[in-house]
Structures are given as C-alpha cells and as structure tokens.
Amino acid sequence: MAESTLQSPVPVAAKKKASDSAILRVTKYMAVRLLTMAFTVVVGLYLTILIANMGGYVDEIRRGQIREDIQQGVMNDQALRNLTGDQKVKLIEERVANEEERLGLNRPFAIRSVAFLKDAITLNLGFAEFMNADNGSRSVRVIVLERLPSTLVLFGTTNILLFFVTLFWALSLSRHYGSWLDRFIVATSPMSAAPGWFYGIFLIVFFAAYLKVLPFGGMVDVPPPDNKIEYALSLMKHMILPTLAITLNQLTFAIYNNRTFFLIYSSEDYVEMAKAKGLTARDVERKYILRPTLPTNITNFAFLLIGVWGGAPIFEGVFNWPGLGRTTLIAAGLFDTPVIVGTTVIFAYLLAMTVFLLDFVYALVDPRVKIGNESSS
Amino acid sequence: MKTIRNFFSELSHYPSAFAGLVMIIILFVFSIYTIFALPYDQAISLWRGDENVWYNTPKNAQPTWMNWFLKDDLPETFSFNSANGEGTKTEEFSNDTNKIFISFPFEYNSKDFPQEVSIFFTSKFEQKEPFVSVKVITPDGREIKVGSFTVGKTHSYRFSQDQKLQRRLQGNSPEQGIFMDLTSETEQLTALPGKYEVQIEAVGFEEGSTVDAELIVYGKVYGWAGTDHRRRDIGIALMWGAPIALTFGLLTALGTTITTMIIAAFGTWYGGWIDEVIQRITEINLVLPFLSILIMIGTFYSKSLWVMLVCVIALSIFGGAIKGFRAVFMQIKEAPYVEAARAYGASNMRIIMQYLVPRIVPLLIPQLVILIPSNVFLEASLTLVGLGDPILPTWGKLIYDGVRNGALVQGQYYWVLEPAFILLITGLSFAMVGFSMDRIFNPRLRGV
Numbered sequence: 001m002a003e004s005t006l007q008s009p010v011p012v013a014a015k016k017k018a019s020d021s022a023i024l025r026v027t028k029y030m031a032v033r034l035l036t037m038a039f040t041v042v043v044g045l046y047l048t049i050l051i052a053n054m055g056g057y058v059d060e061i062r063r064g065q066i067r068e069d070i071q072q073g074v075m076n077d078q079a080l081r082n083l084t085g086d087q088k089v090k091l092i093e094e095r096v097a098n099e100e101e102r103l104g105l106n107r108p109f110a111i112r113s114v115a116f117l118k119d120a121i122t123l124n125l126g127f128a129e130f131m132n133a134d135n136g137s138r139s140v141r142v143i144v145l146e147r148l149p150s151t152l153v154l155f156g157t158t159n160i161l162l163f164f165v166t167l168f169w170a171l172s173l174s175r176h177y178g179s180w181l182d183r184f185i186v187a188t189s190p191m192s193a194a195p196g197w198f199y200g201i202f203l204i205v206f207f208a209a210y211l212k213v214l215p216f217g218g219m220v221d222v223p224p225p226d227n228k229i230e231y232a233l234s235l236m237k238h239m240i241l242p243t244l245a246i247t248l249n250q251l252t253f254a255i256y257n258n259r260t261f262f263l264i265y266s267s268e269d270y271v272e273m274a275k276a277k278g279l280t281a282r283d284v285e286r287k288y289i290l291r292p293t294l295p296t297n298i299t300n301f302a303f304l305l306i307g308v309w310g311g312a313p314i315f316e317g318v319f320n321w322p323g324l325g326r327t328t329l330i331a332a333g334l335f336d337t338p339v340i341v342g343t344t345v346i347f348a349y350l351l352a353m354t355v356f357l358l359d360f361v362y363a364l365v366d367p368r369v370k371i372g373n374e375s376s377s
Numbered sequence: 378m379k380t381i382r383n384f385f386s387e388l389s390h391y392p393s394a395f396a397g398l399v400m401i402i403i404l405f406v407f408s409i410y411t412i413f414a415l416p417y418d419q420a421i422s423l424w425r426g427d428e429n430v431w432y433n434t435p436k437n438a439q440p441t442w443m444n445w446f447l448k449d450d451l452p453e454t455f456s457f458n459s460a461n462g463e464g465t466k467t468e469e470f471s472n473d474t475n476k477i478f479i480s481f482p483f484e485y486n487s488k489d490f491p492q493e494v495s496i497f498f499t500s501k502f503e504q505k506e507p508f509v510s511v512k513v514i515t516p517d518g519r520e521i522k523v524g525s526f527t528v529g530k531t532h533s534y535r536f537s538q539d540q541k542l543q544r545r546l547q548g549n550s551p552e553q554g555i556f557m558d559l560t561s562e563t564e565q566l567t568a569l570p571g572k573y574e575v576q577i578e579a580v581g582f583e584e585g586s587t588v589d590a591e592l593i594v595y596g597k598v599y600g601w602a603g604t605d606h607r608r609r610d611i612g613i614a615l616m617w618g619a620p621i622a623l624t625f626g627l628l629t630a631l632g633t634t635i636t637t638m639i640i641a642a643f644g645t646w647y648g649g650w651i652d653e654v655i656q657r658i659t660e661i662n663l664v665l666p667f668l669s670i671l672i673m674i675g676t677f678y679s680k681s682l683w684v685m686l687v688c689v690i691a692l693s694i695f696g697g698a699i700k701g702f703r704a705v706f707m708q709i710k711e712a713p714y715v716e717a718a719r720a721y722g723a724s725n726m727r728i729i730m731q732y733l734v735p736r737i738v739p740l741l742i743p744q745l746v747i748l749i750p751s752n753v754f755l756e757a758s759l760t761l762v763g764l765g766d767p768i769l770p771t772w773g774k775l776i777y778d779g780v781r782n783g784a785l786v787q788g789q790y791y792w793v794l795e796p797a798f799i800l801l802i803t804g805l806s807f808a809m810v811g812f813s814m815d816r817i818f819n820p821r822l823r824g825v
Contacts, residue, residue, distance in 0.1 A: 036660070044664040052673055187393060190808030193750035194801060195758060201776065201785075201797055209785045216785075303697045310667040314758050318780075328669055332676045333763055340673055347666035355663060 026363045033359045041352045045120045045345060049113055052341045059105060061126045061338045062116075063096075068127055070095045125342040130334045131327075140342035144324065148346070150219055151316070151323030153235075155308055158243045162250055163301050170258030171285055174266060185252050185259065192253030195311055197318040200245035204318070207241060214241055217320030242319045250304060257300060261293045295366040302358040309351055324350075387817045394813030400806035408620040420617050424609065424770040431608035432533075433591075435492045437789055438599035440611075452487035452568075452596035460499065460589040468587065475581035477507075481592045482574040485516075488567045490552045493595040494536040496577070498528040502586040509579045509588060513555050516571025521546075521555055528579075528588065603791050605775075606782045614770035615795060621771050622753045622803060625686060629755075630748035632690040633698075638741055640694065641702035642733045645710055646725060655699070662695035668762070675764035682766040685759060689752065698744060702737060709736050739818040746811035750804035757800060772796035 053059065074080055074092050083091065100106065119125070125140035133142040173182050207214040215221075220234045265271065266289050274288045308315075312325035320326070324343055331339035363369045388394050415423075423430060435454055444450045457463040464481040485491075500507050510525035511534070524539055526532075536542060536551035546554025558569035579588040602612035644655040674688050709715065710733070718728050759765060760773030761780070779785070779792035 036657075040657070040660045040664050043661045047661070047665060048670065048673075051670060052677070190393075190805055190812050193747075193754070193804040193808035195751075195754050197758065197761070198754065198797065198800065201780070201793060205785055205790055205794065209788070209790070306663060311758070313668050313672065314762050317762065328672055329762060332672045335676060337677075340669075340676060344666055344669040344673055347669045348664050351664045351666060355660075 026369060029363050029369050030360060033356065033363075037352055037356050037359075041348065042117065042121065044348050044352070046113070046117050048341070048344050048348060049116045049120060052337075052344070053109070053113070053116070059112075061341065062105060063100065064129070064338075065126045066099045067092075067096055070099060120341075120345050123345070125345065126338045128331075128339045129336045131331060131336050131339050140338045143327065143339060144342045144346050147322065147324045147327045150321060151312060151325060154239065154242055154316075154321060154323060155246075155305075155312065157239070158246045159301075159305055159308060161243075162247065162254065166251065166254040166258055167290075167297060170255045170262060171290060173255065173259045174262035174289070175281070175285070177263060182259070185255050188252040189256035190253075192249060194249065195314075196242075196245045196249040196308070197311070197315045199248040200241065200315065200318045203241045203245055203248075217318070219322050242315070242321060245315070245319075246308065250308075254300075254304065258293075258297060261296060262289055265289050265293050291365075295362055295368075298358055298362050298365065302355060305354055305358070306351060309347065309354065312347075384814075384817065388813065391813040391816075393809045397806035397809035397813075400802060401810065404619060404623065404803060404806070407616075408623055411616040412620055415613065415616060417617075420613055420770065421768060424613055424617075425768070426609070428608065431604075431610075432495075432497070433593050434604050434608045434610065435595035435597065435599055436604065436608050437606055437787075437792075438492070438595075438597055438604045439789075440601055440603040440791055440795070441598045442601065443598055443791070449488045450486075451489050451598045452485070452491050452594075453598055454594065454596040455483065456591060456593040457481045457483070458589070458591040460591070464592075466589075470584065473582065473584070475507075475584065475586050477577075477579040477581065477588050479577040479579070479588075479590050480574060481577075481590075482572060483594070484571070485556065485568070485573050485594075486570045487596075488558075488570065489597060490556050490566075490568045491594045492552070492597050494552060494555070495593050495595070496534045496575075497591040497593070498532040498534065498588060499590075500528050500530060500532075500579075500581070500586070500588045502581060503583050505582040505586075507579050507581040507586055507588050509577060509590075511578075512576050514574040514576065515555065516569055516573065517559065523551075523555075602795060603789075605778055605792060611775060611792065611795065614772070614775050615799060617770045618772035618775070618796065618799065619803075621682070621769055622756060622800075625682065625756045626749040626753040626807075629686055629689050629693070629752040630745050632686075633693040633696070634741060634745045634748060636690070636694045637696065637698050638702050638734065638737060639729075641699050642706055642729050642737075644699075645703055645706035646729050646733060655695075659695045659697075659699050662692070663697075665692065667692055668758070671759060672762060672764060675759070675762075680764050680767055682756070682769060682771075685756075685764070685766075689755060701744075702740075705737055705740060706733055709733055743811050743815035743818055746807055746814060749811075750807040753803055753807075754800065757796075772800050 070092055074088055074095070080088065080091070105112065123141050123145075125144065127138045128140050128143055131143055132138060133146050135142070135146075137143070173179075173185060176182055204216055208216040215238055217238075219238050220231060221238075225231045225234055271284060271288045274284050279288075312323065313328045314325070315321075316323045316325035317329045324346060328340065328343040328347075330336075331343065388398070433454070433456055438454070439451065441453065459466045459479045459481075464479055466477065466479045468478075469476045496511065498509065506527040506529055508525065508527050511523040513521045513523055515521065522545070523536065524534070524542055526534070536555075539551060542551050543549070543554070549557065553566055556568040556573075558567045561567045561569075575592055577588075577590050581587055600610050600612050602610065602615050605611055640655060644652040670692065671685065671688060675685065678684070715728060715732050718732050723732075756771060757773030757776060760771060760777050763777070765771065765774050765777060773796070775796040776793050779789065779796075784790065784792040
C-alpha cells in the first residue's frame with residue numbers, strides 16, 4: 001500500500017476536447033510503449049532461457065525434438081522400409097548428429113541462446129516429455145495454448161468485476177467517511193496479507209467438504225454437459241468459490257486503497273472550488289475526483305493483476321482449475337522440462353500483454369498523455 | 378527516543394495495531410521457546426522419523442481438545458510396558474521352562490472404539506524362541522482368546538492385522554469385537570466402558586529366557602495438535618513452523634526492502650542513464666513470471682528454503698516498490714538541505730547515505746512490516762506447489778500433506794486448519810501493525 005500512496009500524480013483536471021492531435025499523441029505514445037514492451041519481453045524471455053539453461057535443460061529439449069523429428073521421418077519413409085532395425089538405428093544416429101551440427105548445438109552457448117530466444121518468441125516450444133494435450137498432441141505450444149482460455153476466463157472475469165466494484169464502492173465510501181462500513185473496510189484491509197489460495201482452502205472446507213453445496217474444484221461437471229446453457233451454468237457454479245477466494249483476498253484492500261486516494265484528492269482546492277460553484281455531488285465526484293485519480297487507480301490495478309497472475313499456479317492447483325497455472329504445477333511434478341519452460345514463456349507474454357493493455361487504458365484516461373506534457377513518462 | 382515514544386503513543390490510538398503487536402511478541406516468544414524446548418536436530422530427526430520412532434502414537438488422530446466440543450469423548454491413547462514395571466509380571470522357573478505371566482488391567486472409559494490395539498514384545502533367549510498366548514477379559518466377563526505365537530527378539534503384534542482373530546470375532550474388526558457393548562440397543566456399535574484386562578502367558582524354554590510386553594491401546598485423539606498419516610505429532614511442525622516462517626519472512630523482507638531502497642536512492646541521485654537502466658530493469662522484472670521462475674529453479678536446481686530465499690529476494694528487488702521510493706527520493710533530492718550539503722562539498726556517497734536514505738526510513742518501515750506476511754505466505758505457497766524444503770517441518774508442509782492425503786475429503790480438518798489458522802494469525806498481526814504504521818508515518822494518510 002505504501003508504494004502506491006507514495007506516488008503523486010500531478011492532478012490535472014483540465015478538460016480539453018479530444019482532437020486529432022490528441023489521437024496522434026496517444027498513438028505515438030502507444031507506439032513507443034509497444035516498442036519498449038517488445039524490448040522488455042525479449043529481454044525477459046532471454047533471462048528465462050538463461051535461468052532454464054543453466055543446467056543445459058533447453059539443450060535437452062532441442063535434442064529431444066530433433067531426435068523425435070528424425071525418428072518419425074525414418075519410420076515413415078517408404079524408401080527405407082526394407083532396412084533392418086539396426087540399420088535404421090544407425091541411420092537415425094547419423095542424421096541426429098548431422099542435424100545437431102547443422103543447428104549448432106555444439107556451438108558456444110552465447111550464440112545458441114539467440115536461436116533459443118527466436119524459438120521462444122515464436123512460441124516454437126518443442127515437445128513435451130510426458131504430458132499430452134486433450135487431442136493427444138505432444139506439442140508444448142498446443143498444450144499451453146489449449147489451457148490459456150480457462151485461465152483467462154477465471155482471472156479475467158474476476159478481476160474486471162473487482163476493478164469496477166472496488167472503484168465505485170470506494171467512491172461511495174469516500175462520501176461516507178467514518179461510517180461503520182468505512183471503518184469496517186479499513187479494519188479488514190489487512191486481509192490482503194493472505195493470498196487467494198489460502199482463503200480458497202477455508203472456502204473449500206466450508207462449502208464443499210462441510211456443507212457439500214459447491215464442488216471441490218474443477219471447471220465443469222464431469223462429464224461436461226452437452227447443452228451450452230447447462231455448460232455455462234456448470235461453469236458458473238464452479239467459478240463461485242475461486243471468485244470468492246480472490247474477492248476475499250483483494251476486495252477490502254482495494255477499496256481501502258482507492259477510498260484513501262479519493263479522500264486525499266477530495267480535499268484539493270479545485271474540488272472545493274467546484275463544490276463552491278454549486279456543481280452536483282455527482283459531477284464533483286465523476287469529473288473532479290474520479291478523473292484525476294483514475295491513472296493511479298489503473299496503475300494500482302495493474303500491479304494487483306500482475307500479482308494475481310504470479311499466483312496463478314498455486315491458486316489453480318488448490319481449485320483444480322484446468323488452466324495454465326495448474327499445467328505448470330503438473331509439469332513441475334512430472335519434471336516435464338519443455339512444458340515448464342513453455343508455461344513460463346507464456347506467462348511472460350501474458351504479463352507483458354497485461355502491462356501493455358493497461359498502458360493503453362492509461363493513455364486514454366491520463367490527460368498528460370493527450371495534452372502532451374513533456375515530463376510524462 | 379522522542380520519535381519512538383511518539384510512535385507508541387500514536388499506536389495506542391489503533392487498537393488493531395496494538396493487538397497485532399501483542400500477537401507478534403507472542404509469536405517471537407513462542408519461536409524462541411521452540412528453539413530451546415525442541416532443539417533443531419531433535420525436531421528434524423523426529424519429523425523425519427519412521428514408524429519405529431512413532432510406533433506408539435495413533436494415526437490421523439484429532440487433537441485432544443476436540444473432546445471439549447464432543448458429547449461423547451473420543452478415547453485417548455494409553456500404554457503399559459512391563460519392562461518399566463507397569464502392570465504385573467510374575468515368573469516361575471521349573472523343569473527347564475520359565476513361565477511368565479503378565480497382566481495389564483486398565484479402565485476403559487470411552488463409548489468410542491480405540492483405533493487400534495497392539496502389543497510389542499521383546500524377549501531374551503539363547504536358542505529357542507519363547508511362546509506367547511494372549512487373551513483379553515472384558516468387563517462383561519467375556520474371555521477372548523486373542524492369539525498364540527512365538528516371539529523373536531522383538532515382535533510386534535497388531536490385533537487389527539490378525540485375520541484369524543477377526544474370523545473368531547464373527548468378522549468384526551478386532552477393536553470392535555473386543556470392546557463392543559453387546560447389550561447396546563442402538564443401531565450404532567458402541568464400546569463398553571469398564572475394567573478390561575489383557576493377560577499374556579509366555580513360556581521361555583531356557584533358564585533366564587524372559588519376555589516383556591508393551592501394550593498400546595491407540596485412541597482417536599493425541600496431544601495438543603493431533604497426528605498425521607505417518608503418526609507424527611503435528612505439534613512439532615506447528616512449533617518449528619514459527620521460527621522458520623519468521624526467519625524467512627524477516628530476512629526476505631529486510632533483504633528486499635533495503636536493497637530496493639538503496640538502488641532507488643542511487644538511481645535518483647545520479648539520474649541519467651543509471652536511472653534509465655534501473656527503470657528498464659524494473660519493467661523487465663515486471664514481465665518475469667515470479668512463481669513460474671521459482672518453480673523452474675525448484676525443479677531444476679534446488680528446493681532448499683535458503684536457495685529459495687535468495688531467489689525471492691533477487692526477483693523482488695526490482696519490484697513495484699522501487700517506483701514508490703523513487704517518487705519520494707525525487708522530492709527529497711530537491712530539498713534545500715541537500716543543496717546545502719552539495720555546496721559544502723559532500724561526496725555523492727555521503728549525500729545518499731546521510732541525507733537521502735535516513736529521510737525515507739519512516740516510509741520504509743511500514744513497507745517492510747507489510748512485506749513480512751506476504752513472504753511468510755510465500756513460503757507456504759512454495760511448499761504447496763511441491764517446492765517445499767524437503768527437510769524442514771513448516772506450516773506449509775502440514776497444509777500440503779493434509780491436502781495431498783485427503784484430509785479435507787475425509788474430515789480431518791484439524792490437519793489443515795491448525796497451520797492455516799496460525800498462518801492467518803501471523804499474517805494478520807504483521808499486516809495490522811504495518812497498515813497502522815503506514816497511517817502514522819505517512820503524512821499523506823494522516824487522519825484518513
């Protein structure tokens with residue numbers, strides 16, 4: 001909390017009509033951001049590869065992939081059908097050795113790592129050692145991308161819901177400063193110290209094990225209902241506990257945080273001025289309090305979301321949610337190196353996209369970007 | 378001194394912070410007590426001990442205090458060892474045989490059946506193993522022949538694993554068959570409270586050949602914390618979890634916050650490309666998936682808690698906090714007294730360490746206190762992901778073991794809820810103190 005309250009955005013309440021130059025500025029800002037973001041992702045992925053390959057693990061992935069390809073090739077080649085098993089094995093070994101030399105697996109790591117980086121950027125992630133996708137594919141890209149929607153559904157809906165609920169609840173609280181509800185929120189804000197999975201365990205104990213009204217985990221009933229409406233209902237039923245867990249973890253803290261900002265800004269001179277002019281409470285709130293604090297709120301939300309992404313493996317593990325995070329967990333349990341590296345890469349991409357998207361929203365709401373304040377960053 | 382006194386007088390306005398502070402002190406005292414009462418080596422060897430260490434505790438037993446909430450008390454574990462002079466033991470030697478008679482009379486006062494009954498024999502002989510026969514006399518006068526067998530130097534006899542005994546008791550499990558109340562009218566089987574006696578007759582075939590027996594009637598409650606699937610006392614992990622969690626939380630929070638603050642100070646003071654590089658690193662760090670990288674490190678290299686500690690610090694240094702510190706340093710940098718210091722020719726190092734850093738301490742301390750609980754939970758999270766330290770008994774390990782072994786499905790809630798509750802208390806107390814400190818120290822939040 002301290003970190004966020006330390007930031008002091010310049011309150012610019014100036015209203016300026018959106019003009020062509022504003023659109024141009026936003027586009028320019030976004031282009032610069034996109035470039036820096038791309039650079040950031042590349043460096044981030046490179047670091048990930050360095051960490052993963054400290055024990056030569058990425059090399060093993062690549063070698064496994066080469067062997068797999070060549071084996072498939074030799075086995076399916078009609079011209080080689082008449083060779084004996086020994087001859088085939090010898091041929092495979094020769095071709096593997098050639099291929100490894102061609103791809104430069106015997107070159108120094110500094111050069112090879114660039115090749116790895118290219119693979120990671122293009123999501124060319126190799127083959128899993130033990131895990132399968134639902135359609136039987138062993139390609140890490142398929143396994144990982146197949147799990148992505150489940151994760152997005154859960155965390156996306158929950159967080160967007162939370163963002164708006166906390167924003168407007170905080171706004172109404174700042175008007176009723178000192179009420180019992182306000183004091184309650186302040187008192188319960190330390191609940192954010194415990195992560196979502198932790199509340200998840202309590203919720204599972206109570207609602208699933210003790211009351212037996214909600215499922216222990218999973219995403220839909222087994223077997224999944226064919227009917228689309230039933231499927232949606234089943235999905236919603238399974239989402240109640242995870243959503244509740246994230247809410248318990250974040251709600252009061254986020255409200256407390258936002259409300260504190262609103263309170264600080266509602267004592268600014270220009271707000272007093274607006275009140276003195278006789279503007280309605282609604283106008284004052286929307287245009288003079290919410291507007292200048294919105295960029296900061298969005299930044300806070302970005303950090304929150306990043307925290308939630310980071311905790312996804314364990315959260316999905318506790319709720320048995322078939323998403324990316326649980327895939328990481330299973331892969332770690334099975335020691336399936338390609339999948340572990342693959343999920344890490346995808347998470348890096350997800351984080352970058354989150355940051356970029358929020359940057360975009362930020363650019364839309366932050367007047368400094370539109371007006372073109374030189375000191376803005 | 379004055380500021381500290383001011384701080385405490387301010388703190389008294391925040392009852393939650395006061396409660397949190399008291400809890401933190403209790404936790405520290407508890408940790409120190411643990412370190413002295415149950416030294417590290419002893420705790421580790423107990424925690425890693427197998428059935429030989431934990432043979433005399435029941436499996437998955439609830440904590441004893443559960444009996445306060447139950448109408449009918451669950452039975453407790455009790456044991457008698459004839460080698461320690463418990464029960465009565467008589468020996469009679471004639472015709473090259475040594476007849477030994479051991480009797481363990483005991484009062485059984487629960488309506489629930491014991492979990493298990495076992496007898497562990499130890500014997501002394503030269504060549505021929507002694508022969509033993511066991512029977513039980515129940516309060517309603519039944520005399521149940523349990524079994525006869527020869528015993529080696531050591532022999533463990535578990536009633537529940539004796540198929541013949543089970544057949545003789547009409548298919549009831551031995552604990553139920555022996556302790557059953559035959560007159561009970563209710564649907565549910567109940568145990569008959571009263572005076573039982575286990576009689577062991579042994580014959581040694583040499584002079585000086587003797588037998589000792591240890592009878593253990595396993596109950597369904599044990600100790601103040603209960604036991605797990607390996608019969609281990611959960612209390613050990615609950616106790617040792619405290620110092621480990623506090624050390625991990627404190628060290629990571631200290632390491633991260635102080636390094637971050639110093640880096641932010643250098644970045645802001647020197648500005649230019651140094652500041653730029655720091656900002657870029659912060660952005661890259663934002664994109665690195667924290668837990669995934671820790672999982673990678675845990676799977677590929679080491680699961681040791683101390684390796685994790687270093688990695689956690691390394692990954693958190695360039696976290697979001699750096700931006701907050703930077704914003705404040707930016708303001709301080711322009712302060713007149715810094716300009717004065719520059720004018721009298723103070724070195725960069727001196728300005729950073731003597732003029733910039735001290736000013737940020739009031740903002741640093743709440744930050745630090747708030748970070749502690751998240752790191753305490755991080756340790757538990759890592760364990761739950763399967764990256765727990767393989768040796769240390771921690772709170773997270775208990776939750777992991779419990780969830781893994783179906784404690785939630787089978788109703789052994791204590792196993793998961795006890796460590797979870799302690800974690801919650803720890804987390805909340807630090808967070809409450811931290812949040813209040815933030816409101817006291819941070820002038821922008823005063824009165825809000």
